[in-house]
Amino acid sequence: MTNEKLLKLLSEMLEDNQINTSEEELYDAAADRYKKYAKARKVLDVPSPVAIVYPKNTEEVSKLLKFCNENQVNVIPRGGKTATEGGLENWKAMTIVIDALHLDKILKIDPYNMQATTEAGVELQRLEDELRKIGYTTGHSPQSKPVAKMGGLVATRSIGQFSTLYGGIEDLVVGLECVFPDGHISRIKNVSRRAGGPDIRHIAIGNEGSLCYITEVTVKIFKFYPENHKFYGYLIKDIETGIKVLREVMVGGYRPSVARTYSEEDARQHFYHFYKGKCVLIFMAEGNKNLVEATCKGIEEAAEEFKDGILEYVDSKLIEEWFNNLNWSQQDIDDEFAGMLENDSHSGFTTEISADWETIPKIYHNAINRIRDEFPRAHELTMLGGHSSHSYINGTNMYFVYNYEINCAPEDELRIYHHPLQTIIVEETLKLGGSMCHHHGIGKYRNEWTKEEHGTAFYMLEKLKEAFDPNGIMNFGTIFPQEEGLKYQK
Amino acid sequence: MKIICLVKFTPDIENFIYDYEKNVLVRENTRMVINPDDACALALALKYKSKHPETVVEVVTMAPLSILPHVQDLIRRDVDSAAVISDKLYVGSDTYVTSKILAKYLMNQTFDLILTGTHAIDGDTSHVPSQIGERLDIDQLSNIIRVDEQLLSLTSATVDVDAEHSISTYEIELPAILSLQKESKYKLPYVKYVDIEKDVSDRIQIIDNAMLGFDQSEVGIDGSLTKVSRTYVKKMSKNDRVIVKNDEAGIETVYAFLKEKGFV
Numbered sequence: 001m002t003n004e005k006l007l008k009l010l011s012e013m014l015e016d017n018q019i020n021t022s023e024e025e026l027y028d029a030a031a032d033r034y035k036k037y038a039k040a041r042k043v044l045d046v047p048s049p050v051a052i053v054y055p056k057n058t059e060e061v062s063k064l065l066k067f068c069n070e071n072q073v074n075v076i077p078r079g080g081k082t083a084t085e086g087g088l089e090n091w092k093a094m095t096i097v098i099d100a101l102h103l104d105k106i107l108k109i110d111p112y113n114m115q116a117t118t119e120a121g122v123e124l125q126r127l128e129d130e131l132r133k134i135g136y137t138t139g140h141s142p143q144s145k146p147v148a149k150m151g152g153l154v155a156t157r158s159i160g161q162f163s164t165l166y167g168g169i170e171d172l173v174v175g176l177e178c179v180f181p182d183g184h185i186s187r188i189k190n191v192s193r194r195a196g197g198p199d200i201r202h203i204a205i206g207n208e209g210s211l212c213y214i215t216e217v218t219v220k221i222f223k224f225y226p227e228n229h230k231f232y233g234y235l236i237k238d239i240e241t242g243i244k245v246l247r248e249v250m251v252g253g254y255r256p257s258v259a260r261t262y263s264e265e266d267a268r269q270h271f272y273h274f275y276k277g278k279c280v281l282i283f284m285a286e287g288n289k290n291l292v293e294a295t296c297k298g299i300e301e302a303a304e305e306f307k308d309g310i311l312e313y314v315d316s317k318l319i320e321e322w323f324n325n326l327n328w329s330q331q332d333i334d335d336e337f338a339g340m341l342e343n344d345s346h347s348g349f350t351t352e353i354s355a356d357w358e359t360i361p362k363i364y365h366n367a368i369n370r371i372r373d374e375f376p377r378a379h380e381l382t383m384l385g386g387h388s389s390h391s392y393i394n395g396t397n398m399y400f401v402y403n404y405e406i407n408c409a410p411e412d413e414l415r416i417y418h419h420p421l422q423t424i425i426v427e428e429t430l431k432l433g434g435s436m437c438h439h440h441g442i443g444k445y446r447n448e449w450t451k452e453e454h455g456t457a458f459y460m461l462e463k464l465k466e467a468f469d470p471n472g473i474m475n476f477g478t479i480f481p482q483e484e485g486l487k488y489q490k
Numbered sequence: 491m492k493i494i495c496l497v498k499f500t501p502d503i504e505n506f507i508y509d510y511e512k513n514v515l516v517r518e519n520t521r522m523v524i525n526p527d528d529a530c531a532l533a534l535a536l537k538y539k540s541k542h543p544e545t546v547v548e549v550v551t552m553a554p555l556s557i558l559p560h561v562q563d564l565i566r567r568d569v570d571s572a573a574v575i576s577d578k579l580y581v582g583s584d585t586y587v588t589s590k591i592l593a594k595y596l597m598n599q600t601f602d603l604i605l606t607g608t609h610a611i612d613g614d615t616s617h618v619p620s621q622i623g624e625r626l627d628i629d630q631l632s633n634i635i636r637v638d639e640q641l642l643s644l645t646s647a648t649v650d651v652d653a654e655h656s657i658s659t660y661e662i663e664l665p666a667i668l669s670l671q672k673e674s675k676y677k678l679p680y681v682k683y684v685d686i687e688k689d690v691s692d693r694i695q696i697i698d699n700a701m702l703g704f705d706q707s708e709v710g711i712d713g714s715l716t717k718v719s720r721t722y723v724k725k726m727s728k729n730d731r732v733i734v735k736n737d738e739a740g741i742e743t744v745y746a747f748l749k750e751k752g753f754v
Binding site for chain 2: 272273379407409411412415416
């Protein structure tokens with residue numbers, strides 16, 4: 001099929017204003033924040049999609065997917081465009097982006113049953129703002145909150161900064177509606193728990209647009225008690241001390257909303273005004289008064305237990321101020337974009353992994369040491385460190401953070417810097433049994449390790465793809481490795 | 491047009507770690523880099539070549555053979571060839587002898603233009619280009635911050651020179667030696683990803699004393715008449731760090747600082 005023919009057929013299904021063929025916006029839709037620098041410098045090496053379409057309801061999504069499935073048109077589902085791992089990047093010439101722009105209604109806020117239902121294109125911030133008006137919160141607060149949309153958050157297994165208390169999005173989603181390539185609409189009802197076979201919510205949650213298109217989600221909501229917020233900050237001897245205190249708090253059964261520890265290098269960029277060259281450990285407790293009091297006691301006891309590694313207490317006001325300015329807005333994204341046009345630099349990259357308590361420090365040191373020893377451009381790194389920011393009873397995550405002077409052509413940057421760095425981190429993680437992606441998703445640039453990530457269980461994932469997307473039209477290259485995509489990766 | 495670029499590799503002193511307590515430079519793990527002024531000169535040559543593909547660019551450097559990887563890196567940026575002048579007899583040569591050695595090599599080369607830097611970050615005497623010009627009997631001009639590429643021809647170049655309080659424009663007959671400043675901001679192109687491991691060894695010629703034929707007494711320490719009376723490490727002081735909040739007082743502090751320094 002030619003592009004013209006595709007556009008003609010789309011125009012028979014949608015109104016003209018639902019089809020976007022602006023060259024500039026198609027270029028923007030060709031890649032996500034993984035290729036932010038190359039995109040800013042106008043040197044993207046991937047094809048632009050043929051069109052961005054904006055369905056107004058689930059039926060239109062269904063019609064579009066069925067059409068694409070029958071005509072071998074690749075589909076990239078899109079929400080708030082905050083993807084960082086290539087999940088929104090296009091690898092096929094015949095592609096349309098289905099954008100959730102008009103799926104923008106908050107359908108129901110139900111404080112009695114403690115849940116809220118929205119369409120996929122509702123910004124998390126908008127839902128949060130509505131909930132705050134009546135004293136509630138979603139409990140979900142990724143840094144991308146002002147921009148990210150509900151459908152995308154669910155599709156990528158998002159996590160928020162308060163996840164240690166509220167959980168990741170997978171703990172928050174009660175039910176959802178999604179559409180499969182053959183046009184079938186599935187609605188998973190909203191109940192408090194079920195034992196009706198496998199939990200099929202998880203086929204949609206985290207599918208990254210490779211199996212289905214999420215059109216509606218229902219999430220839990222929580223009472224919000226900002227007056228009870230308590231903050232703790234410590235300068236600590238090393239990152240191991242931080243991880244030990246985090247573990248002590250978690251295995252004690254406490255659920256602070258924030259529990260984080262930073263390496264010296266990472267602390268410098270977040271807490272330059274008080275870190276004094278040391279590692280940093282921070283906590284936040286929130287919720288009802290009794291719960292906060294108990295959590296604070298747990299934090300204080302854990303800190304006391306490891307007092308030999310605690311060098312100094314930090315004024316809690318400094319921690320509170322930092323939290324209040326942590327999220328990045330569309331303005332921040334635009335500012336970074338403008339900066340990349342003028343300078344050979346950007347705000348850096350991250351790779352987030354997870355493992356159990358005893359393994360995480362090993363992965364951290366193995367990866368950092370290997371990068372310093374093996375990465376040919378280690379001398380060009382301007383920052384290399386990490387932090388643990390999401391903890392569980394059996395382990396935690398590690399968010400490797402790095403930046404570098406970009407001494408190469410913009411189109412080569414990822415191959416020369418980010419990907420080799422990410423490769424070392426992923427290899428060291430998988431070697432010790434951790435998960436190579438804690439919350440950004442696999443996207444297209446970690447798909448080379450999807451099989452290794454899942455081991456023998458990859459069979460289950462592969463069968464899902466075969467069953468739900470037999471023609472392979474859903475987000476080609478995302479999660480599932482494709483030979484055709486190698487030219488963009490290697 | 492054949493352009494020869496004279497370049498020098500220097501320790502990356504701009505990224506030295508300075509021990510403020512002992513007042514010394516920490517020299518361990520220091521990297522070698524192309525001298526920034528020379529990099530601008532080469533960048534201009536490559537920029538001109540990118541617009542005039544018939545242009546031939548040769549890099550000439552006098553250095554120990556340990557810098558070969560850096561020379562290879564330059565070749566991969568579209569330099570046609572390189573001559574590395576290297577001989578143990580040349581170790582310890584002062585600027586006069588260095589000029590003599592480089593000039594002897596250049597006398598036997600054909601070229602329309604020699605581009606180089608004005609200053610070297612590890613020495614800063616700026617003698618070498620003018621001394622080479624003298625020996626080759628061609629004109630030399632320093633502190634160039636712009637070369638008019640439209641007016642550059644086989645017979646003349648029009649250049650802007652930083653004369654401290656003003657910018658002067660000169661037309662100079664070629665062949666000549668033009669010494670650029672890093673303020674010219676010509677930027678070296680990057681090595682393409684596919685060329686990072688490219689074998690370019692056949693484009694590098696090693697020139698030793700067997701080819702240049704100096705007597706031992708003419709070069710190296712023996713031939714260098716410069717007497718160094720004293721060397722010292724420039725003292726550096728650590729700037730105080732002031733952290734301000736994003737409020738009226740903070741903004742006022744930053745504004746006052748920028749004003750004091752003449753930025754606003």
